[in-house]
Amino acid sequence: MNSLPKNSMTACTLCPRRCGVDRTAGKVGVCGMTEELRIARISPHMWEEPPISGTKGSGTVFFSGCSLRCIFCQNRVISREGLGTVYTEAELENAILLLRDQGVHNINFVTPTHYTPIIARILKRIKSTLGIPVVWNCGGYESVETLRMLEGLVDIYLPDFKYFSSDLARDYSSAPDYPARATEAVTEMYRQTGAYTEENGLARKGVIVRHLVLPGCRKDSLEVLRHVARILPPEDIRVSIMRQYTPDFAMDAPYKNLHRRVTDFEYSSVLEEAERLGLKGFSQGKEAATKAYTPDFAGEKPPRP
Numbered sequence: 348m349n350s351l352p353k354n355s356m357t358a359c360t361l362c363p364r365r366c367g368v369d370r371t372a373g374k375v376g377v378c379g380m381t382e383e384l385r386i387a388r389i390s391p392h393m394w395e396e397p398p399i400s401g402t403k404g405s406g407t408v409f410f411s412g413c414s415l416r417c418i419f420c421q422n423r424v425i426s427r428e429g430l431g432t433v434y435t436e437a438e439l440e441n442a443i444l445l446l447r448d449q450g451v452h453n454i455n456f457v458t459p460t461h462y463t464p465i466i467a468r469i470l471k472r473i474k475s476t477l478g479i480p481v482v483w484n485c486g487g488y489e490s491v492e493t494l495r496m497l498e499g500l501v502d503i504y505l506p507d508f509k510y511f512s513s514d515l516a517r518d519y520s521s522a523p524d525y526p527a528r529a530t531e532a533v534t535e536m537y538r539q540t541g542a543y544t545e546e547n548g549l550a551r552k553g554v555i556v557r558h559l560v561l562p563g564c565r566k567d568s569l570e571v572l573r574h575v576a577r578i579l580p581p582e583d584i585r586v587s588i589m590r591q592y593t594p595d596f597a598m599d600a601p602y603k604n605l606h607r608r609v610t611d612f613e614y615s616s617v618l619e620e621a622e623r624l625g626l627k628g629f630s631q632g633k634e635a636a637t638k639a640y641t642p643d644f645a646g647e648k649p650p651r652p
């Protein structure tokens with residue numbers, strides 16, 4: 348296991364934005380968060396992939412802030428507006444243990460990248476007695492150096508692979524280097540976990556690559572899948588092809604294609620390509636493309652340990 352930098356938030360380069368700001372002095376970079384641990388929601392969650400949610404739920408910890416800030420983000424009240432409650436490191440540790448004691452199948456850190464050193468410290472203390480897998484549920488815009496802090500601490504990586512095209516990544520997430528960074532990230536994740544494994548229908552370890560099909564971007568989705576199948580052994584991973592895109596959060600975006608839902612043709616042709624490539628995994632029904640599938644964070648107060 349690698350040792351942690353003393354405090355990588357003093358000149359923060361935790362994600363590929365490499366803002367270099369001193370978050371310990373209250374400064375913020377693109378993610379919008381100081382070193383203060385801000386959390387929007389801690390609860391069992393049933394809407395993840397079946398082997399993650401199972402029958403008892405995935406123990407999710409939704410962090411406030413995000414370094415990607417996609418223009419169609421469905422969780423913008425927490426990712427951009429920073430809704431959340433401040434926790435100490437010890438309070439988060441206790442909250443994770445309480446969540447585990449509720450019987451969830453795993454602990455699922457959602458958009459955790461900008462808090463990696465804190466989470467890694469907690470996991471170093473509790474991982475050996477946690478008894479359930481740890482899931483790292485992130486946007487795929489990760490630095491390999493930061494991921495290495497998690498070696499031996501994370502069992503299941505659940506990264507997005509959003510774009511193959513740098514132009515789309517620039518237009519929708521202001522991150523033209525997204526495809527390159529996501530490529531490095533999923534390669535590192537697979538190196539750490541090895542092949543995807545399930546026990547009794549529940550994920551135990553491995554990489555599940557998520558891809559949200561965007562309206563008007565079908566060809567890019569096909570390229571994402573082809574790329575993933577080139578860089579990772581298809582038989583060793585799972586893909587989760589999502590159709591939950593809803594335009595409700597992007598009506599002010601200057602791209603008309605984002606003002607509608609994904610069509611049946613767009614979604615089914617992406618699924619067909621996954622099958623052709625030998626990629627196994629998960630899909631979503633049409634009913635997923637509604638605001639109802641977006642957790643309502645407004646007014647949400649995470650339970651205090």
Ligand code: SF4
Pocket residue numbers: 359360361362363364365366367368370375376377378379380413414460461
């Ligand atoms: S984690 Fe935040 S402050 Fe640090 S490099 Fe990324 S966006 Fe910038």
